[in-house]
Amino acid sequence: MSSANRTTLKFSLELLRRVPRSRKATATDLKRQLDAIGIVRTQRAVRMQLDTLAELGEVVGDGGRPIGYRRVAKARGFAASQMTEQESVLLMLAQKLLASLLPPSLVQALDGYFEQARRELDPFGDDTLAKQWLSKVHVSSELPMLIPPPIGEGVMATVSHALYQNLPLTIDYRHGDGTQSRNKGKPLGLVQQGARMYLVCAVSGKALPYPFALHRMSKVTAAKTPFERPAGFDLKRFDDEGGISFATGRIVKVTFRIRRKAGMHVTESPLSADQVVVDEGGSFLFTATHPESLRLDRWLGSFGDDLEVVEKVVVGDAAGVCHERA
Numbered sequence: 001m002s003s004a005n006r007t008t009l010k011f012s013l014e015l016l017r018r019v020p021r022s023r024k025a026t027a028t029d030l031k032r033q034l035d036a037i038g039i040v041r042t043q044r045a046v047r048m049q050l051d052t053l054a055e056l057g058e059v060v061g062d063g064g065r066p067i068g069y070r071r072v073a074k075a076r077g078f079a080a081s082q083m084t085e086q087e088s089v090l091l092m093l094a095q096k097l098l099a100s101l102l103p104p105s106l107v108q109a110l111d112g113y114f115e116q117a118r119r120e121l122d123p124f125g126d127d128t129l130a131k132q133w134l135s136k137v138h139v140s141s142e143l144p145m146l147i148p149p150p151i152g153e154g155v156m157a158t159v160s161h162a163l164y165q166n167l168p169l170t171i172d173y174r175h176g177d178g179t180q181s182r183n184k185g186k187p188l189g190l191v192q193q194g195a196r197m198y199l200v201c202a203v204s205g206k207a208l209p210y211p212f213a214l215h216r217m218s219k220v221t222a223a224k225t226p227f228e229r230p231a232g233f234d235l236k237r238f239d240d241e242g243g244i245s246f247a248t249g250r251i252v253k254v255t256f257r258i259r260r261k262a263g264m265h266v267t268e269s270p271l272s273a274d275q276v277v278v279d280e281g282g283s284f285l286f287t288a289t290h291p292e293s294l295r296l297d298r299w300l301g302s303f304g305d306d307l308e309v310v311e312k313v314v315v316g317d318a319a320g321v322c323h324e325r326a
Helices: 003-018 027-036 043-055 085-101 104-124 129-133 155-165 235-240 260-268 294-301
Strands: 059-061 068-071 169-174 180-193 196-203 210-213 217-222 247-259 276-279 283-293 307-317
Touching: 003 027, 003 043, 003 104, 027 043, 043 059, 085 104, 155 169, 155 180, 155 217, 180 210, 180 235, 247 260, 247 294, 260 283, 283 294, 283 307
Parallel strands: none
Antiparallel strands: 059 068, 169 180, 169 217, 180 196, 196 210, 247 283, 247 307, 276 283
């Protein structure tokens, strides 16, 4: 097969894979999804290919303006390989858990796979074990579930695009004390903490990375020339050291006593790798090192009268954390 024929075949298969069965998509919608995976065609070329697929009985248009296309229910001639039930369930769970953390371009590119996963589960009805599984799993939080603050229009799309493409940002920002600032930053990572999302940036004029809350961004503009991402930055380490949690920049050794029933789970899920536990019968005495932060204080305070802080001693510095509050 010639290179041109392979290119055309790939275009046709990727286009068909993204035409939904249970709803309709326009040529503009489908072009956007193809652009996201690097298959760039004019809208006219996409529309002509859809018309060809319609002639082959694979898709049908609704005759509207613009035309909405959907897959023909029984058409299987050019269908992508079927997913197993396990693969379909995994994709549906990934869509639930990761949609807010994926760049919109990737969500659009994956839309065809999510649609195929739904399609693979739907024909069997609601009684299949695989489909039931989607209602049997849930991610919970130890803290009260707050309502996510609204993020300004276009902010998430611009931020995720810049983060994905390594493009510098200009951020108009409202701080917690109400003051406004304009910042030039290089986006390094996106962190979801409870109901809030933070963009960690290397900021001009600041020696350490700084976490910006997305809901406090009033305007975000991306540059066109990418920057070179710093090789030594570790987003997980930044968060572990308290970079998103109003850290003081210090490491503390905290000793606390907690009633046995309230503290049993801390023996199973340690606060730190060096945690030491003394079983006192009706209570436990814990000693652990941890970055000093508002998050740590809130966790200790959440046990009320069941927990007593015996001692908190500074033992070092978390050198890679910005100490200012966002």
